[in-house]
Amino acid sequence: MACAARAEPTQAELQAMKASYERPKVVPFPKNNPFSPAKLALGQQLFYDTRLSGNGAMSCASCHNQPHAWGDGLPTGVGSKGNRLGRRSPTILNLAWAELLFWDGRADTLEDQALGPIQNPDEMNQTLPALVADLNKTPAYKKAFAAAFPGEAIAPDTIAKAIATFERTVVSGTAPFDRWIEGDESAIDASAKRGFVVFNTTGHCAACHSSWRFTDDSFQDIGMRSSDKGRGAVIEGVAQLSFAFKTPGLRNVAERAPYMHDGSIATLDDVVAHYVDGFVRRPSLSPEIHILPLTERDRADLVAFLKTLSSPDSKASGPNLSTGDKKS
Ligand code: HEC
Ligand code: HEC
Numbered sequence: 164m165a166c167a168a169r170a171e172p173t174q175a176e177l178q179a180m181k182a183s184y185e186r187p188k189v190v191p192f193p194k195n196n197p198f199s200p201a202k203l204a205l206g207q208q209l210f211y212d213t214r215l216s217g218n219g220a221m222s223c224a225s226c227h228n229q230p231h232a233w234g235d236g237l238p239t240g241v242g243s244k245g246n247r248l249g250r251r252s253p254t255i256l257n258l259a260w261a262e263l264l265f266w267d268g269r270a271d272t273l274e275d276q277a278l279g280p281i282q283n284p285d286e287m288n289q290t291l292p293a294l295v296a297d298l299n300k301t302p303a304y305k306k307a308f309a310a311a312f313p314g315e316a317i318a319p320d321t322i323a324k325a326i327a328t329f330e331r332t333v334v335s336g337t338a339p340f341d342r343w344i345e346g347d348e349s350a351i352d353a354s355a356k357r358g359f360v361v362f363n364t365t366g367h368c369a370a371c372h373s374s375w376r377f378t379d380d381s382f383q384d385i386g387m388r389s390s391d392k393g394r395g396a397v398i399e400g401v402a403q404l405s406f407a408f409k410t411p412g413l414r415n416v417a418e419r420a421p422y423m424h425d426g427s428i429a430t431l432d433d434v435v436a437h438y439v440d441g442f443v444r445r446p447s448l449s450p451e452i453h454i455l456p457l458t459e460r461d462r463a464d465l466v467a468f469l470k471t472l473s474s475p476d477s478k479a480s481g482p483n484l485s486t487g488d489k490k491s
Contacts, residue, residue, distance in 0.1 A: 201310040206329030217288035226252040232418035238426025242285045251426040259331035262380040266424040273327035335414035338474035351471045358468025370451040377413035383449040386442025389425040405447040
């Protein structure tokens with residue numbers, strides 16, 4: 164074969180590859196919304212509260228649900244009226260480090276994003292005045308807001324800041340992969356170790372899925388068959404952005420099938436098959452996407468590697484509806 168067995172990386176090369184995936188030590192919070200335990204407690208409460216929906220039946224956690232790695236396990240989301248949404252509910256893991264939000268990057272910050280789904284008629288279908296009134300007549304919420312935002316009102320701005328604070332604490336925990344990076348050779352098996360090398364070399368995955376979150380936050384057309392223009396509908400006139408979507412992080416990815424913005428790929432094996440030669444060729448296709456010379460074993464190794472990125476989350480964030488008075 165012309166492309167004979169690829170050279171194995173040297174120890175130094177492997178060490179350098181591993182070093183680029185080291186986890187950060189602290190979660191970043193913005194200056195205009197610093198962390199406080201009271202804000203976190205309030206934000207968690209709001210995230211799980213069905214008061215945020217017009218019909219009182221849906222919370223953020225309905226679609227961003229911890230047991231589904233903070234997605235919902237569905238191909239595309241389902242709104243409070245039982246309606247299908249156009250895109251899949253993404254995980255909210257590790258968004259403290261994210262740049263733009265949504266599959267098409269149309270929100271700049273978690274604070275900007277939070278009020279969107281509440282008011283969207285297709286999602287939670289609630290109005291902000293009704294929500295603020297409801298929270299204001301709930302004594303436990305009045306107390307929780309006063310503790311989180313002393314001297315400030317219960318208002319869209321403080322609601323958004325609290326939810327964003329909670330979201331920033333949703334961080335993927337230490338995975339077998341991290342233990343391997345830290346030097347425990349028994350943390351992952353030989354197939355996964357080979358898969359890591361494929362991911363970074365012949366598989367070309369790290370061109371976009373880089374750093375400890377396994378994303379560079381870029382928008383790319385990877386040749387999916389959906390007719391959704393993605394980032395191209397937000398920023399018009401840039402041919403390269405047609406069909407481009409945000410590169411998702413790959414932490415806990417094995418726990419949140421089906422995959423992609425449209426949930427059209429059922430398994431990780433099928434994701435790899437897409438990258439090998441299953442993509443649509445068109446002018447906007449990322450130059451980083453091309454036919455991959457991967458053997459059956461390489462593909463299996465890649466999937467074995469992806470499975471080592473799963474971990475329990477750092478926070479047990481189950482519902483805690485002890486705020487008091489339920490919506491009547
Ligand atoms: C009906 C299901 C549903 C509900 C309820 C819902 N979301 Fe989402 N969420 C989605 C979908 C679908 C997307 C992707 C939409 C898109 O990209 O166009 C999304 C995207 C997001 C993102 C962007 C993630 C990223 O990686 O860019 C965040 C953050 C988020 N939601 C937080 C929330 C919060 C906070 C609430 C409650 C106030 C909420 N969601 C309620 C379905 C839902
Ligand atoms: C050109 C950049 C790029 C390259 C190279 C790339 N990806 Fe992706 N990846 C993306 C984008 C963008 C998406 C989301 C596409 C969409 O939803 O339409 C994605 C989605 C995924 C998903 C689904 C995640 C989810 O939550 O839905 C997995 C798994 C994945 N890629 C793994 C890989 C593997 C393995 C490789 C190497 C064989 C690879 N990627 C190469 C950009 C890239």
